[in-house]
Amino acid sequence: MGPRPRRHARLAFDAERLVAHGSVVQRRMLHRGRALRAGYVEAVAVAGPYRRRGLASAVMAELEQIIRGGYDLGVLSASDAGAALYLSRGWTLWQGRSAALTPTGAVATPEEDGSLFVLPVTVDLDPAVELICGWRDGDLW
DSSP states (O other): OOOOOOEEEEEEEETTEEEEEEEEEEEEEEETTEEEEEEEEEEEEEOGGGTTSSHHHHHHHHHHHHHHHHOSEEEEEOOHHHHHHHHHTTOEEOOSOEEEEETTEEEEOGGGTTTEEEEESSOOOOTTSOEEEOOOSSOOO
16 A cells, blocks of 8 residues: 555634534646646535634635645635635636546546636646546545
8 A cells, every 4th residue: 555645634613613624635636748746625614603704714725825835736626605715715717628547547527627626836737738636536536
């Protein structure tokens, strides 16, 4: 078994109750034939009674700091409900095609098109060229 990907989590509590969280997982993306180190944002959530208080923005601010400090880009797959948050923070909706590098080769992931957001840090991305995520068990994006 190879090394485990690097993970970072940010949590917000009200007294002892967890009310918001998010994480960055190290992933490999391929773009223009180049392997890129990506900070992949996952599991951003805020408990219902605590929404609209800036907690998701606070969690994202810390995750973005991690991404800007150690990755070529940030990537995430957003729900329709979360899209406005990411757009307001400077993330860009990926306009190109997406794919996943599977054990049998690159496979298009059209079901993800329209829900992927990117935050370039050290790279210029070309939406005319596919963005390909590396393989992992479970959800690819």
